[in-house]
Amino acid sequence: MKDSTDVKPQDLASAIGKIRKRDGSIVEFQMAKITNAIYKALVATRRPDYALAERLAEKVVQRLIKQGFDASNIPGVEDVQDIVETVLIDEGLADTAKAYILYRHERRRIREEKMKILERSRLDEVDKALSTNSLRVLASRYLLKDESGKIVESPKQMFERVAILIAIPDMLRDARVFMLDGKFKRDDVARVNAYIESIDELDGRYSIGRYRLNKWHLEAMLRLYKELALQNRMKVGIDELLSMLEKGEFDAYEKRVEEYYRLMVDMYFLPNSPTLMNAGTRLGQLSACFVLPIHDDLASIMKTATDAALIFKSGGGVGINYSNLRPEGDIVASTSGVASGPVSFMRIVDTTTEVVKQGGKRRGANMGILEVWHPDIEKFVTAKTKPGVLENFNVSVGVWSDFVDAVKSNEKYALRNPRNGKIVGYIDARQMMELIAISAWQSAEPGMIFLDNMNKYNVMKDVQGLIRATNPCGEQSLYPYESCNLGSINLAKLVKRRADGSYEFDWQKYEQIIRLATRFLDNVIDVSKYPIDEIDRATKASRRIGLGIMGLADLLYMLKIPYNSREGYELMNRIAEALTYYSMDESVEIAKARGAFPLYNESGYIQGRLPVAGYYELAKEEHTHDWDALIEKIKRYGIRNSQTTTVAPTGTLSMIADCSGGIEPTFALVYEKHVTVGKFYYTNRIFEEALREAGLYSDELLKKIAENYGSVRGLDEVPEEMQKVFVTAMDIHWADHIMAQTVWQRWISNAIAKTINMPNDVTAEDVKCSYLLAHELGLKGITVFRDGSRQQQVLHITGESKVKRFDAIPSSYVVEYIRRYVKDGSLLREIEGAILKSDRAKSSSRGYVLTSAGEGEVLCPLCKSKLVFAEGCNTCVNCGWSSCIVS
Incomplete structure (x- = not known):
């Protein structure tokens, strides 16, 4: 036999050829898997030396060859692992060998846990690749089950x-x-x-x-x-x-x-939840959400309720603008009675949602919108400040620029009866804005939908009029009966490791994934089984899709770029621009073969218009793609989809992909997670790796981070540079949250699902300024969540002894940006006063405890764990339950 030491490193794997897995199957032998396992053991013993791991892996394969294993005498997994232990001990790495043995035991435990979750006696390659968290979510909500509840698919x-x-x-x-x-x-x-x-x-x-x-x-x-x-x-x-x-x-x-x-x-891309749940099944409904019209007559109202029930049954959610309904107390000529108003009719849909369970999976979700000129606006704004009211609704006030102008100039604002358009009274615009802010400060609702910003670059308004409604989470503007067909690209997967071990973003792979995912979503429209005929027709008339992203926070961690920094915003800007550019360019390619969307010839595309703010609002030298060339392609060939990009909630999807959600910062680096056998500290995988490489990982530190609201800010044990990079949602000032949403909104043709997080001690004035700033910077909608703002606390999943040792302060970038882009002097002074005030600053050395606005905590309806509020949705980090249809 040839001496194994004579075999070149690149030929070692081919000398073995195959390996026998535990289930008896034979697959290609990959030396890289041995290298990675050894490297993890080295990291665990504070020797993060990948080159050493490669050398040790070579020795393992050389010893396999020496023991007679080759293409005809195939080794098993256990054979390889036994030799790894021997090599580590022989090389004087006893502590690393111990770590590797513990790693083997942990892998065995994980395999057993996965088999229990999936109710199977054997795991395939997909089961092994996915995390236990991912499998738990899939088993809970996505995998098909028989009538007895037994899982019948992998x-x-x-x-x-x-x-x-x-x-x-x-x-x-x-x-x-x-x-x-x-x-x-x-x-x-x-x-x-x-x-x-x-x-x-x-x-x-x-x-x-x-x-x-x-x-x-x-x-x-x-x-x-x-x-x-x-x-x-x-x-x-x-x-x-x-x-x-x-x-x-x-x-x-x-x-x-x-x-x-x-x-x-x-895990490069996942479609919205209904597609995963229903594709290739009897239900067959693949769209996430819909918008329904409602008109001021009983027949229309009841048809809307019936249509909503059918949508809930099929697995979708509903958005409705109730502004067409006459106000409470208005005359009803046909009965000589009086109208009960929009809020009362919202209760009909709310009750319908409660009793119709979606496809056996979950209950529905709704967006209720009332425009600020409606006489019942005050009742609408305060409706959800009381617990138990409209629990199946998100609510948002629809505003136009004339109201914002009235707020700025402190003027009266006219209320109009939608029945006849007549003015029935006036409100103090600033007082109404303050009432909206106070309600949101108290209960996290209402949000605001900026209808003027939504329609500013709307290429469909010439043929379909103004858009006045959105899906339940507010990120997808839709005309009546349109549906949203959404999916998200996992940015955390799109990295390449450099020779020095650092990461860089893979722009070429990103383009490839965008193009394939765009085709995927266009095909969804063709094969979805819509619950009512009007939805089928409206969806196919515009062929609107919403390709978005998830994993942004994890990507920034890997690239060591702080979320709330100039470099972070510049990267976001470039990623967002590429997303819409390549998806639209691919949509043109699809149109060449399949035709443009049916309403194309009546749309603004014919005049060379684009539904993209960044094209108009940023100088051409700031563009990274040739948008003018794309416009010419669209005019020549048409475009398949009226709009192509949306950043949707990804709470459950990101749990399946094991990445951060949407464009949100990570809500906590470490938190207590409860499972059937007890509780443990869950740690962000990228952060955990960084701690281990820095030699900082310990249970004591994890506990301290968890009790610091999952943040490393203000902890002396964590280096300052790591504190800057590994930021969480509560580390970031609310103005920077708005800044991130602004950067993405420049290039996203639909809108953004994002939560603007605020600490407990902000005032209603801060909330008001955040809404005004969001409108000024061009956002299409905004959702604010003040820590502790709901009747029952939902954000925190840490221990009882939580103490916050830091204050979130605005970045210099956002302060400069606001000063440059907010043109109204009095508004600028008001916003500056809110974001730069320091009268509530706390000393980072002594820390302080935040309070909750109510008793108890909102629990997951499935597993009774605590919920996280992000992307406008309540989401369970244990089982993956989400209040949002999309995620």
């Missing part, structure tokens, strides 16, 4: 179920069967309907390569075929299409299924 099968469905629109646009400008009149619609009626007989009959289509995949394909056939675009009849499928003539699309599958299973 995460791998779930992702395959989704990927197969999403690939069907690609297959039906194959040039052999589809032509965009075709004139193929088909007379087989009745035949298609017959297939749909007997869909049970088609279950599992057809495949795309190795991927078997279930009956619900086939039903979606038949529905899409019928739609395209009625547009005269199908070259072949349904029988011929099914024959081609049966003969394997579409097997090349196995590669596309695989692309969508890997996009999700590798």
